[in-house]
Amino acid sequence: MTRPLDLSRRALLRASLTIGGGLALQAILPGVAQAAASEGAPITAFVTIAPDGVVTILSKNPEIGQGIRTMLPMLIAEELDVSWKDVRIEQAPLNEAVYGRQHSGGSNSTPENYMRLRRVGAAGRQMLIEAAAQEWSVAPEECETEAGVVHHRKSGRSLTYGALAAKAAARKVPDLASVKLKDPKTFKIIGQRIPGVENARIVTGQPLFGIDVSMPGLLHAVFEKCPVFGGKVKSANIDAIKALPGIHDAFIIQASEANPSKDPEGLVDGVAIVAKSWWTANKAREKLEIVWDEGVGATQSSEGFSALAAKLLGEAPATVLRNDGDADAAMKTATKVLEASYSYPFLSHIVLEPQNCTAHFKDGKIALWAPAQNPGPGRKLVAKTLGLQESDITVHVTRGGGGFGRRLQSDFMAEAAWISRKVEAPVKLLWSRRDDMQHDFYRPAGFHKFKAGLDEKGGLVAFTDHFVTFGKGGKPANSASTMPVTEFPAMLAPNLRYGQSVIESNVPTGPMRAPRSNALGFAFQSFIDELAHAAAKDPVAFRLSLLGEPRSVPSDPAKPEPQKDFNTGRMRNVLARVAELSGWKNRDKLPKGTGMGVAFYFSHLGYFAEVVQATVSTSGAIKLDHVWVVGDIGAQIINPAGAEHQAQGAALDGLGTALGQKVTLEKGRVVEANFDSVLPLRIDQAPPVVVEFITSDFPTTGLGEPALPPVAPALCNAIFAATGKRIRQLPIDTNLLKA
Amino acid sequence: MPYTIDVNGAKRTVDVDPDMPLLWVLRDELDLKGSKFGCGAGLCGACTVHIDGQPTRSCQVAISTIGSASIATIEGMAAHQIGAKVQAAWMALDVPQCGYCQAGQIMSATALLSKTPRPTDQDIDAAMSGNVCRCCSYTRIRAGVKQIAEGK
Numbered sequence: 087m088t089r090p091l092d093l094s095r096r097a098l099l100r101a102s103l104t105i106g107g108g109l110a111l112q113a114i115l116p117g118v119a120q121a122a123a124s125e126g127a128p129i130t131a132f133v134t135i136a137p138d139g140v141v142t143i144l145s146k147n148p149e150i151g152q153g154i155r156t157m158l159p160m161l162i163a164e165e166l167d168v169s170w171k172d173v174r175i176e177q178a179p180l181n182e183a184v185y186g187r188q189h190s191g192g193s194n195s196t197p198e199n200y201m202r203l204r205r206v207g208a209a210g211r212q213m214l215i216e217a218a219a220q221e222w223s224v225a226p227e228e229c230e231t232e233a234g235v236v237h238h239r240k241s242g243r244s245l246t247y248g249a250l251a252a253k254a255a256a257r258k259v260p261d262l263a264s265v266k267l268k269d270p271k272t273f274k275i276i277g278q279r280i281p282g283v284e285n286a287r288i289v290t291g292q293p294l295f296g297i298d299v300s301m302p303g304l305l306h307a308v309f310e311k312c313p314v315f316g317g318k319v320k321s322a323n324i325d326a327i328k329a330l331p332g333i334h335d336a337f338i339i340q341a342s343e344a345n346p347s348k349d350p351e352g353l354v355d356g357v358a359i360v361a362k363s364w365w366t367a368n369k370a371r372e373k374l375e376i377v378w379d380e381g382v383g384a385t386q387s388s389e390g391f392s393a394l395a396a397k398l399l400g401e402a403p404a405t406v407l408r409n410d411g412d413a414d415a416a417m418k419t420a421t422k423v424l425e426a427s428y429s430y431p432f433l434s435h436i437v438l439e440p441q442n443c444t445a446h447f448k449d450g451k452i453a454l455w456a457p458a459q460n461p462g463p464g465r466k467l468v469a470k471t472l473g474l475q476e477s478d479i480t481v482h483v484t485r486g487g488g489g490f491g492r493r494l495q496s497d498f499m500a501e502a503a504w505i506s507r508k509v510e511a512p513v514k515l516l517w518s519r520r521d522d523m524q525h526d527f528y529r530p531a532g533f534h535k536f537k538a539g540l541d542e543k544g545g546l547v548a549f550t551d552h553f554v555t556f557g558k559g560g561k562p563a564n565s566a567s568t569m570p571v572t573e574f575p576a577m578l579a580p581n582l583r584y585g586q587s588v589i590e591s592n593v594p595t596g597p598m599r600a601p602r603s604n605a606l607g608f609a610f611q612s613f614i615d616e617l618a619h620a621a622a623k624d625p626v627a628f629r630l631s632l633l634g635e636p637r638s639v640p641s642d643p644a645k646p647e648p649q650k651d652f653n654t655g656r657m658r659n660v661l662a663r664v665a666e667l668s669g670w671k672n673r674d675k676l677p678k679g680t681g682m683g684v685a686f687y688f689s690h691l692g693y694f695a696e697v698v699q700a701t702v703s704t705s706g707a708i709k710l711d712h713v714w715v716v717g718d719i720g721a722q723i724i725n726p727a728g729a730e731h732q733a734q735g736a737a738l739d740g741l742g743t744a745l746g747q748k749v750t751l752e753k754g755r756v757v758e759a760n761f762d763s764v765l766p767l768r769i770d771q772a773p774p775v776v777v778e779f780i781t782s783d784f785p786t787t788g789l790g791e792p793a794l795p796p797v798a799p800a801l802c803n804a805i806f807a808a809t810g811k812r813i814r815q816l817p818i819d820t821n822l823l824k825a
Numbered sequence: 826m827p828y829t830i831d832v833n834g835a836k837r838t839v840d841v842d843p844d845m846p847l848l849w850v851l852r853d854e855l856d857l858k859g860s861k862f863g864c865g866a867g868l869c870g871a872c873t874v875h876i877d878g879q880p881t882r883s884c885q886v887a888i889s890t891i892g893s894a895s896i897a898t899i900e901g902m903a904a905h906q907i908g909a910k911v912q913a914a915w916m917a918l919d920v921p922q923c924g925y926c927q928a929g930q931i932m933s934a935t936a937l938l939s940k941t942p943r944p945t946d947q948d949i950d951a952a953m954s955g956n957v958c959r960c961c962s963y964t965r966i967r968a969g970v971k972q973i974a975e976g977k
Contacts, residue, residue: 149923150923151921151922151923151924151925151960152922153922279919281916281917281919282919282921282922282924284921284924285915285916285919285920285921285924286916288921288924288927288928289899289911289912289915289916289920289921289927289928289931290859290899290900290902290903290912291857291858291859291860291898291899291900291902291928292858292859293858293859294924295861295925297858297861297862298858300856300858306853332842363841363845363849363853363854364849364853365842365845365846365849365853366842369844436959437959438861438863438869438871438923438925438926438957438958438959439861439863439923439925440862440863485923485924486923487861487923487924487925487926488923488925488959488960489923490959516862518865519863519864519865519866727919731919731922731960731962731965732922734961734962734964735922735960735961735962737961738961738963738964739959739960739961742961760864760865760866760868761864761866761868761869761957762866762868766869766957766959767961767963768954768955768956768957768963769949769950769953769954769956769958769963769966769967770950770951770953770954772961772963772964772967774964775964
């Protein structure tokens with residue numbers, strides 16, 4: 087932030103000798119425009135080559151199952167030109183001043199790092215070549231590299247990177263902007279199926295995750311928060327809890343003291359119990375008696391929200407987000423007008439590893455071990471909570487047992503830090519499953535009222551949506567704020583109006599895998615399916631006609647950005663291919679009760695079209711038969727093994743969510759507490775998922791999220807094809823599907 | 826209360842409450858962190874171990890009920906004839922995403938293949954549906970079990 091701006095315009099590379107005599111390659115690269123504007127921090131990658139040729143590459147971003155710990159080092163290793171078998175990977179320490187942003191979110195790791203980390207590797211290769219050329223007194227241009235060795239073919243000489251590392255480290259660092267990159271046709275690592283680098287430790291049960299942290303003298307903590315959001319502790323039987331066997335300490339935490347600025351991720355009121363084992367601490371909660379002042383939040387309920395949404399949907403939207411042409415006038419010219427209301431619930435992230443953090447406060451400094459997705463802001467939160475300087479806080483980022491956006495918020499770090507300071511000992515705070523489900527930053531619920539008009543040929547002449555979402559304290563709630571004005575079919579329909587109204591609530595909300603898109607995709611792509619059927623058109627053909635000719639539709643006409651703009655041609659391609667792959671044109675030959683549905687969605691710079699085949703029994707039970715996923719995420723699939731995994735996982739995740747997940751509020755509390763009421767998809771429900779990527783001449787982009795949004799509407803559209811019944815509310819109520 | 830239990834072929838003694846679940850004995854008393862806590866209610870399978878060869882949710886078994894039964898955990902699978910094959914298949918097929926559930930998946934798959942060397946899809950569904958993979962790596966989990974069944 088205080089860094090001079092010109093640094094972000096220059097590319098620097100530093101080399102220095104490591105203790106072992108190896109080459110330490112430290113690159114400081116300019117941030118992307120967006121990152122530089124918000125953080126002003128450069129990105130750094132770090133490579134060490136040992137004399138024996140072992141290459142250690144630091145992976146800078148948190149691993150939460152998206153494969154980043156494997157994929158980012160592949161980029162460096164490729165351009166450095168080393169054998170993957172010689173590469174060792176370590177997690178980079180949290181130091182955003184050196185490494186740039188170290189978050190895992192928004193499918194950003196690929197677009198942010200694909201070119202930059204390749205350049206880091208290429209710079210190292212160039213330095214090693216120069217060192218060899220000097221040794222041999224030949225021109226660097228006469229040298230080449232292969233698998234960790236520099237060759238001078240003319241004279242038949244070669245030297246390993248390990249032997250050259252010390253000399254290479256002393257060389258002037260090349261300008262990263264002009265280092266020579268490989269022709270992608272010659273890639274040896276990028277494009278290969280590379281298994282996860284921690285698989286061996288995972289399958290043998292080695293400690294890897296935040297929950298596995300252990301150290302001498304470690305105490306264990308639980309933190310009981312008010313079941314009603316915003317509630318306060320009036321009193322608690324602290325002395326009785328402290329008297330229980332095995333209890334080290336128990337105390338009330340008050341937000342007024344621990345979070346006076348009311349940071350949404352900061353501490354809330356509750357009671358901490360610290361014990362020699364987690365089991366003992368958690369068991370003591372059975373004896374815990376807290377008198378709460380539940381506050382205004384106690385009046386909130388899902389039922390109340392739905393009733394209020396219904397009322398708002400009957401009125402004019404509070405805000406008009408977009409107004410193209412004259413939708414009302416065009417609607418009057420339509421030969422057919424459709425209206426439909428859609429809704430979806432609050433959702434919990436249900437990461438399998440519950441929130442946890444180990445903290446050790448000592449002598450005015452604190453160390454934390456956390457499965458964080460966003461450790462930089464986490465450290466800022468801890469600094470604010472404890473009144474410490476960030477330089478007094480060390481954060482060790484562990485592997486995360488799932489993330490899905492939940493761990494972008496660092497509330498668990500603040501809690502652990504506060505408790506450790508209070509008891510003056512290392513403490514591992516671990517949430518129970520109930521804590522995790524009832525104190526999430528939820529995917530916001532939402533409500534839509536659509537209206538559309540078709541002409542006599544089935545063409546779309548008018549389209550409107552009134553969206554009801556949630557706000558807090560007069561401000562839009564996190565990840566609930568304002569529907570994108572570019573939401574499809576915006577800019578492709580001449581007469582279109584999007585409006586929005588906001589329900590006040592204090593339910594904590596936050597990003598969840600494909601934020602906003604995971605919900606909007608369902609509503610919009612389902613209603614568009616209704617339009618296709620109303621127009622008596624093939625749902626694929628109807629969508630192709632809406633997309634029109636291949637062209638780029640600017641996301642903001644005032645400042646076109648080729649990558650963010652919606653490219654109808656790329657979407658046409660994936661849609662046409664998924665139809666072909668799934669055997670869409672033969673769907674009328676499917677047995678009775680079986681149907682195919684299609685949907686597409688553009689999010690996180692990725693284009694995805696998906697077909698789901700499902701069978702609905704007379705009892706309404708849904709069997710998922712098959713899923714086909716076709717995506718276009720640019721020119722290069724970096725790690726096909728990881729890419730296939732992310733696309734399959736995202737599609738199945740979206741299906742599981744549509745079938746069995748919601749979070750219900752009653753009297754201000756979340757009702758669901760475990761996996762018997764929020765149902766993750768299980769293996770007996772999981773259909774085969776065929777994944778195919780179309781490579782295009784566009785920059786390589788990320789994959790954690792964009793395969794998710796089309797799958798729920800594709801399923802609901804398949805159910806319509808199978809039964810003639812339209813699902814307009816998630817999760818799917820199978821009672822509505824009984825024959 | 827002191828209890829001596831047989832874990833991965835070794836006798837281990839702990840002094841804990843009689844109702845402490847085996848999962849917490851393994852994790853916090855014996856420092857075997859491979860078995861994972863996911864739900865505390867026997868609903869997710871992340872804590873699956875073998876008790877006398879039977880796949881069991883260790884968060885649901887009190888230490889006082891174990892007696893002389895043999896407990897096997899993920900840390901013991903490298904020395905288990907089938908377990909080692911499952912681990913190798915999981916590596917070869919790159920099964921894990923976040924990996925948090927995989928210890929439990931491997932314990933369930935090992936128990937299945939030990940009892941039923943050639944499981945059908947229905948056998949796999951029945952044996953593995955108690956193990957949640959939040960990342961939905963199910964396609965490769967199924968492929969891993971089949972690969973071993975087919976002797977590849």
